[in-house]
Amino acid sequence: MPAPIRLRELIRTIRTARTQAEEREMIQKECAAIRSSFREEDNTYRCRNVAKLLYMHMLGYPAHFGQLECLKLIASQKFTDKRIGYLGAMLLLDERQDVHLLMTNCIKNDLNHSTQYVQGLALCTLGCMGSSEMCRDLAGEVEKLLKTSNSYLRKKAALCAVHVIRKVPELMEMFLPATKNLLNEKNHGVLHTSVVLLTEMCERSPDMLAHFRKVRQLSSSQLVPQLVRILKNLIMSGYSPEHDVSGISDPFLQVRILRLLRILGRNDDDSSEAMNDILAQVATNTETSKNVGNAILYETVLTIMDIKSESGLRVLAINILGRFLLNNDKNIRYVALTSLLKTVQTDHNAVQRHRSTIVDCLKDLDVSIKRRAMELSFALVNGNNVRGMMKELLYFLDSCEPEFKADCASGIFLAAEKYAPSKRWHIDTIMRVLTTAGSYVRDDAVPNLIQLITNSVEMHAYTVQRLYKAILGDYSQQPLVQVASWCIGEYGDLLVSGQCEEEEPIQVTEDEVLDILESVLISNMSASVTRGYALTAIMKLSTRFTCTVNRIKKVVSIYGSSIDVELQQRAVEYNALFKKYDHMRPALLERMPVMEKVTTNGPTEIVQTNGETEPAVLETKPPPSGLQPASQANDLLDLLGGSDITPVIPTAPASKPASAGGELLDLLGDLNLTGSPVSAPAPQIAQPPFLLDGLSSQPLFNDIAAGIPSITAYNKNGLKIDFTFERSNTNPSVTVITIQASNSTELDMTDFVFQAAVPKTFQLQLLSPSSSVIPAFNSGTITQVIKVLNPQKQQLRMRIKLTYNHKGSAMQDLAEVNNFPAQSWQ
Amino acid sequence: MIKFFLMVNKQGQTRLSRYYEHIEINKRTMLEAEVIKNCLSRSKDQCSFIEYKDFKLVYRQYAALFIVVGINETENEMAVYELIHNFVEVLDKYFSRVSELDVSFLVSEIHL
Numbered sequence: 001m002p003a004p005i006r007l008r009e010l011i012r013t014i015r016t017a018r019t020q021a022e023e024r025e026m027i028q029k030e031c032a033a034i035r036s037s038f039r040e041e042d043n044t045y046r047c048r049n050v051a052k053l054l055y056m057h058m059l060g061y062p063a064h065f066g067q068l069e070c071l072k073l074i075a076s077q078k079f080t081d082k083r084i085g086y087l088g089a090m091l092l093l094d095e096r097q098d099v100h101l102l103m104t105n106c107i108k109n110d111l112n113h114s115t116q117y118v119q120g121l122a123l124c125t126l127g128c129m130g131s132s133e134m135c136r137d138l139a140g141e142v143e144k145l146l147k148t149s150n151s152y153l154r155k156k157a158a159l160c161a162v163h164v165i166r167k168v169p170e171l172m173e174m175f176l177p178a179t180k181n182l183l184n185e186k187n188h189g190v191l192h193t194s195v196v197l198l199t200e201m202c203e204r205s206p207d208m209l210a211h212f213r214k215v216r217q218l219s220s221s222q223l224v225p226q227l228v229r230i231l232k233n234l235i236m237s238g239y240s241p242e243h244d245v246s247g248i249s250d251p252f253l254q255v256r257i258l259r260l261l262r263i264l265g266r267n268d269d270d271s272s273e274a275m276n277d278i279l280a281q282v283a284t285n286t287e288t289s290k291n292v293g294n295a296i297l298y299e300t301v302l303t304i305m306d307i308k309s310e311s312g313l314r315v316l317a318i319n320i321l322g323r324f325l326l327n328n329d330k331n332i333r334y335v336a337l338t339s340l341l342k343t344v345q346t347d348h349n350a351v352q353r354h355r356s357t358i359v360d361c362l363k364d365l366d367v368s369i370k371r372r373a374m375e376l377s378f379a380l381v382n383g384n385n386v387r388g389m390m391k392e393l394l395y396f397l398d399s400c401e402p403e404f405k406a407d408c409a410s411g412i413f414l415a416a417e418k419y420a421p422s423k424r425w426h427i428d429t430i431m432r433v434l435t436t437a438g439s440y441v442r443d444d445a446v447p448n449l450i451q452l453i454t455n456s457v458e459m460h461a462y463t464v465q466r467l468y469k470a471i472l473g474d475y476s477q478q479p480l481v482q483v484a485s486w487c488i489g490e491y492g493d494l495l496v497s498g499q500c501e502e503e504e505p506i507q508v509t510e511d512e513v514l515d516i517l518e519s520v521l522i523s524n525m526s527a528s529v530t531r532g533y534a535l536t537a538i539m540k541l542s543t544r545f546t547c548t549v550n551r552i553k554k555v556v557s558i559y560g561s562s563i564d565v566e567l568q569q570r571a572v573e574y575n576a577l578f579k580k581y582d583h584m585r586p587a588l589l590e591r592m593p594v595m596e597k598v599t600t601n602g603p604t605e606i607v608q609t610n611g612e613t614e615p616a617v618l619e620t621k622p623p624p625s626g627l628q629p630a631s632q633a634n635d636l637l638d639l640l641g642g643s644d645i646t647p648v649i650p651t652a653p654a655s656k657p658a659s660a661g662g663e664l665l666d667l668l669g670d671l672n673l674t675g676s677p678v679s680a681p682a683p684q685i686a687q688p689p690f691l692l693d694g695l696s697s698q699p700l701f702n703d704i705a706a707g708i709p710s711i712t713a714y715n716k717n718g719l720k721i722d723f724t725f726e727r728s729n730t731n732p733s734v735t736v737i738t739i740q741a742s743n744s745t746e747l748d749m750t751d752f753v754f755q756a757a758v759p760k761t762f763q764l765q766l767l768s769p770s771s772s773v774i775p776a777f778n779s780g781t782i783t784q785v786i787k788v789l790n791p792q793k794q795q796l797r798m799r800i801k802l803t804y805n806h807k808g809s810a811m812q813d814l815a816e817v818n819n820f821p822a823q824s825w826q
Numbered sequence: 827m828i829k830f831f832l833m834v835n836k837q838g839q840t841r842l843s844r845y846y847e848h849i850e851i852n853k854r855t856m857l858e859a860e861v862i863k864n865c866l867s868r869s870k871d872q873c874s875f876i877e878y879k880d881f882k883l884v885y886r887q888y889a890a891l892f893i894v895v896g897i898n899e900t901e902n903e904m905a906v907y908e909l910i911h912n913f914v915e916v917l918d919k920y921f922s923r924v925s926e927l928d929v930s931f932l933v934s935e936i937h938l
Contacts, residue, residue, distance in 0.1 A: 008931055015930075058843055060855040096848070245912060252912075255905045295904035302902075330873030335904055366872040 004037055005030075007051045014059075027056050038069055046073060047084045054088055067092050067099050074106045079118065082110070086121045090128045104134050111141040119145070120156050127160035135164040139171050146178040151187040158182070158193035162200045169204055176201075176208075183226050188243055188250055191230065195256045198223070202263045213264060213271055224264055224271050228278045231257050235285055246290045258282070258299040265307030272307040279304055283316055291331070294324070298335050305343050318343070318350040325357045330366055337361065337372035344379045355380055359389070362396045370396075374404060378411040386419040390429055398436050405440035409433050413445055423456040427463050435470055438477025446479050450486055454592055464491040465506060472516060476525045482533045485520060488513060489537025490592060493544040510545045514538065518555060532566055535559060539574045543589045553578055708824055713817040714800065718745035719774070721754075721800075723817070725824045733793070735824050737786040743774035745806070752804040754784055759797060763789040774804070788825075796825040828906070829881055829896040833929060834862045836890045841929045865892050875903050886910045891926050 005013075010030060017023035034049045050069050057063035070092060073085025093100045103125075110122035123145065126138060142164060145157040161175050175197070182194035202209045212223045234249050243250035261279075265272040282300050287293040297320055304317040321343075324336035337358070344351045358380065361373035374396065381389045390412070397408045412433055420426035430449055434441065453463050467484040475481045488495065495508055520526055520534040535556070542552045556578070559571035577585055710724040719741065726736040743749050752772045758764045769784040790796060798817045803810070830849075833842040840858055849857065864876055865885045876883040878896075884906045885894040893910050897903065917924045921932070 011931055057851075058840060060840075060851060062851065245908065251908060252905065255902055259902070291904065292908050295902065295908050298904050299902050331875060331904065331907065334873045334875055365869075368873055368875060368877060371877075 004033060004045050004049055004052075006048060007055060010052050011055065023059075024061075027059070027061055031056065031061070035065060038065070043076070047078075047081045050084050050088050054084075054091055057091060063092060064097075067097060071099065071102055071106070074103060074110075079115075082118060082121060086125045090125050093129055100129065100131060101133065104137055107134070108138060108141060111138065111145065116150055116153055119153055123153070123156040123160045127156070127163040130160075130163060130167065132167045135167045136171070139164050139168070139174060143174055143178055146175065146182075151185065151190050154182075154185070155187070155189040155193040158190065158197045162193075162197050165197075165200055165204060172201055172205060172208065176211075183223075183230065188253055192250075192253050192256060195227075195253070195260050199256070199260045199263060202260070209263070213268055224261070224274045227257050227261055227264075228274065231261075231278055231282070235282060246292050247287060248290075248292050248296065251292045251296055254282070254296050255299045258296070258303050262303040262306045265303070267308065269308050272309055275303075275307065276309060276313060279309070280313060280316065283313075283320060288323075291329070294327075294329075294332050294335075298324075298339070301339055305339070305346075314347060315350060318347060318354075322354045322357065325354060325361070330364075330369065333361065333364075334366070334369050334372060337369065337376055341372065341376050341379065344376065348380075351376075352380060352382075352385075355385065355389075359392045362392060367401065370400065371404065374400075374408060374411070378415060381415045381419060383419050383421075386415065386421065387425070390416065394429070394432055394436070397433065402440065405437045406442055409437050409441045410445065413448070417452070423459050424462065427453070427456065427459055427466070431466055431470065434477065434480040434483065438480040441479040443479070446482050449483050453483075453487060454490075460487075460491045461494040464488060464495045468495055468508065468513070468516070469506070471520070475516070475520050475523060478527050478530050481520055481526065481530050485517060485530070485533045485537040488517065489533075489540040492537075492541045496545065510541075510548045511551075513541070513545075514548055514551060514555070517541075521555075521559070528564055528566060531564065532570060535567060535570050535574075539570075539577075540589050542578075543586050709821050711817075711819050711821065713739070713798075713819075714802070714813075714815050716813065716815075717806075717811070718743055719749065719802065719804070720744065721802075723820075725821070727824070733789055733791045735788045735790060735796070737788060737824075739784050739786065741774055741782045741784075742778050742780075743776055744778050746776050747807050748776050749774040749804040749806045752782060753802070754782075755801040755803075756786060757799045757801075758788065759794075761790075761792050761794055762796070765789075790825050793825060796820040827898050827901060829898065830857075832858060832861065832892075832894045832896075834858060834892050834894065835926060836866065836892070838862050841891065841926065861894055861896075862892060865894060874907060884910065886914075888914060889926070891929070 013026055014023055017026055030052065034053060037045060037049055046069055050066055050073060053063045053066040053069075057066075066088060070085045070088035073081045074089065076082065076085070089100070089103060093103075107122045107126055110118050111126075113119050113122070123142070126134065126142070130138070142157055142160050145153050146161060148154060148157075165172050165175070179194065179198060179201075182197070183191065185191055185194070198212070202212060231254060234254055237249060240249050243253075245251050248254075261271075261275050265275055279300055283297065283304075286296050286300075288297065301317045301320055304313050309317075318340075321336045321340055324332045325340075327333060327336075340351055340354070340358070358373055358376050361369055362377065364370055364373070374393075377389060377393060393408065393412055393415075397405060397412065400408060412429065416426050416429045420429070430452070434449075453460070456463075464487045467480075467487050471481055471484045492510075492513055495513060496510055517534050517538050521531050521538075526534070538552055538555055542549050545552070556571050556574045559567050560575055562568045562571065577588070581588075708725040708727065710722055712720060713723050714721040720743075722740045722742075724738045724740070726738070727734070739754065741752065741754065750773050752769075752774055754766075754769065756764060756766060765787040767785040767787070769782050771782055774780070774782050788796065797820070799814065800817060801812070801814050803812045805811070827846070829845070829847050831842075831844045831846075832840065834840050838859060843854070843858065845854065861878065861883060864878060864883065865887075868876070868885075874885055876885070881896050881898045882901075882903060883894055883896055884903055885892055886907065887893075893914070895906055895910060897906055914924075917929075921928045
């Protein structure tokens with residue numbers, strides 16, 4: 001078999017390949033040759049083959065069949081073989097492969113080899129990919145090598161020790177005695193690696209940290225002064241050609257020492273005091289003309305910020321950062337902005353001084369710098385500078401890249417909320433954001449904005465006028481249109497009457513307003529959510545406008561057959577509102593009351609006015625104006641046709657603004673959803689709102705068929721549940737059952753949840769209960785309405801599940817109700 | 827902590843790669859391609875530190891070769907920037923005026 005080609009030849013051949021496919025072909029051919037050569041156990045050329053394999057591995061081709069060969073190479077006596085073998089091991093093997101354990105013995109022998117280079121190779125490899133078992137076995141050898149006088153080996157051993165500690169933290173104490181003398185070296189290599197080792201130990205274990213900090217008998221062996229001394233030597237000593245990097249001696253070591261000082265000085269007064277002088281010295285003496293000097297200054301600044309330094313030093317640090325900001329070099333500015341961001345929490349005033357420079361950075365071309373500047377600007381906004389800053393930030397919002405716009409918009413909203421000098425300014429700012437970056441505003445900002453607008457009562461006219469003007473021209477930005485349609489719906493009367501004090505009032509007729517809302521509905525650009533907003537707004541205007549009620553009725557009835565389920569449902573309900581419940585319409589569509597401040601989690605209190613209730617927690621859409629009985633979830637259930645014995649989820653007061661999709665997901669996700677989270681808002685009302693009460697105890701249908709006997713469905717453990725029936729003449733397949741639950745024991749039953757399931761041919765709808773607490777001694781009852789649709793007039797059967805808390809323990813019961821009177825279902 | 831050290835040329839061919847953390851081999855090629863795409867799209871007067879996923883890239887261009895180092899947050903970016911330059915100077919001294927060809931042919935020597 002001809003001698004395998006050298007690595008250079010291979011590289012040359014691969015370079016001639018013109019396409020990816022050609023390259024792959026060449027490599028596969030070569031791989032095949034290598035594989036057959038391995039099989040032949042050819043010692044002389046193994047090294048060459050493995051080298052080629054490593055090259056191919058680097059290009060991204062699989063090379064795992066070479067792993068064993070690497071091991072064989074390591075075991076050979078020739079240095080060149082060992083070298084390639086160890087390199088291969090470092091690149092191809094890691095602890096996931098089982099093969100690596102075989103290396104342990106080889107490494108052990110090589111660690112005790114006579115040639116330092118071989119020892120060095122072994123240390124390198126162990127430090128690169130040693131697994132925890134290998135480390136445990138070989139830690140002793142490493143520790144021995146850490147104590148040798150050979151500096152070449154010592155530095156490698158120190159790095160290997162770092163890896164061992166990372167893999168097996170328990171072995172840290174083993175290396176502790178060796179570290180005592182490490183810093184006495186002259187050789188920078190050893191110094192550097194020992195500092196790394198010490199850093200690693202201090203970071204990993206607080207005990208070590210305490211150990212290194214404490215004062216010892218001989219002051220010369222104390223760590224912090226030692227480091228300070230070394231650092232001083234580095235700065236003060238003249239030009240040393242060995243360690244010079246553009247005029248500064250060994251900046252890498254300086255940076256490492258500074259970092260170790262930072263770790264030692266954190267939260268520790270004594271150490272921090274010992275460092276103050278040297279830090280000041282480094283900060284003032286380092287040359288800043290080259291990048292190297294700036295790197296050291298950066299590290300110094302970070303250290304000063306982290307330890308308990310005196311205030312003079314901190315001011316010095318911030319001034320250095322300010323100087324960085326004015327520098328032309330982008331890297332330095334970026335670094336300065338990052339560190340300022342970290343320090344702005346603690347040293348707010350000092351950073352304020354540099355505010356103008358930071359704001360200038362917003363206009364920089366570089367993306368990373370702009371992002372940092374934006375974050376820092378938001379952190380710096382306060383009551384004094386809010387107007388100026390906002391102007392800059394709004395200008396930035398106009399011109400920045402799309403990836404920033406969402407963050408910027410949210411940041412502006414937050415800042416405006418906290419520091420707005422006047423309501424009008426606040427609303428202006430919001431308007432500006434909506435018009436410039438409307439489509440990037442986050443969805444959850446819309447309800448917040450709406451709440452804000454309702455809170456500023458005197459600005460309603462002004463707000464609605466401006467919003468109207470904004471969407472007149474362009475209604476493609478969804479959040480803007482949503483907010484605008486909601487406001488127009490609420491305050492349309494103010495708009496039409498033209499009573500705006502703040503601005504020149506515009507003349508708008510009712511028809512024009514309806515025009516714009518209708519065009520929003522029709523437009524292809526409007527999202528489904530936005531259309532929902534618009535339709536509801538139109539509906540609300542029916543009570544606020546006087547001459548265009550017929551037009552509104554027409555629009556609403558058109559959408560009764562819309563394809564979009566959400567729109568259709570709303571339109572149908574509003575239609576019903578026009579036809580049957582016209583007397584309730586004004587009350588239902590009244591102005592929204594001022595909403596409570598929103599907390600982010602959990603249901604909050606329900607504000608009650610004139611029978612119209614709404615929760616203060618707003619979800620992605622505002623509550624459709626209180627059509628209580630329409631529970632969207634159950635309509636969906638009807639549409640779905642229900643499934644076999646479906647347990648039905650009792651609904652919360654329908655003012656829970658659930659999007660249709662959301663409820664559907666709820667249904668599908670957890671059919672056994674207990675009513676407790678959902679009806680949790682309900683029990684928090686001490687007095688059930690009369691509307692809810694009224695609706696739940698009265699049947700919807702005005703015609704009552706009297707005379708059906710009521711039954712006791714359940715009576716156990718003091719809990720009694722009675723069913724009373726009503727049937728409608730207009731719709732004979734519907735039976736309305738009112739349940740009354742009473743408690744004859746001495747203790748209240750709390751968190752009472754009633755669930756019911758019916759056979760497949762029936763459909764069930766549970767309305768919300770009046771409360772979830774049944775008071776003791778029969779002093780009160782819980783009422784709940786169940787509607788059963790029985791199109792096939794089958795015998796009514798029901799399975800009920802009751803859960804409640806009684807006497808401190810949770811109780812649960814299942815029962816079947818079979819004793820329905822015949823008149824209830826025939 | 828340094829996560830990886832790459833030398834990639836403008837056409838996207840990797841001349842040297844050293845990973846200090848285990849990454850699957852197919853992910854490595856993807857990573858290298860993305861990283862070089864990020865670096866190539868930067869202009870001359872943009873800063874050399876890019877935020878990429880959850881770590882930072884420090885890159886430096888020498889003629890047609892990009893040296894990219896991936897670091898995590900605890901590392902001093904400027905020190906790494908200097909390190910890259912130091913490394914190039916060392917290579918220069920070792921190979922007496924190193925060029926990209928040297929790097930591609932003498933990979934194994936550079937590794938160690």
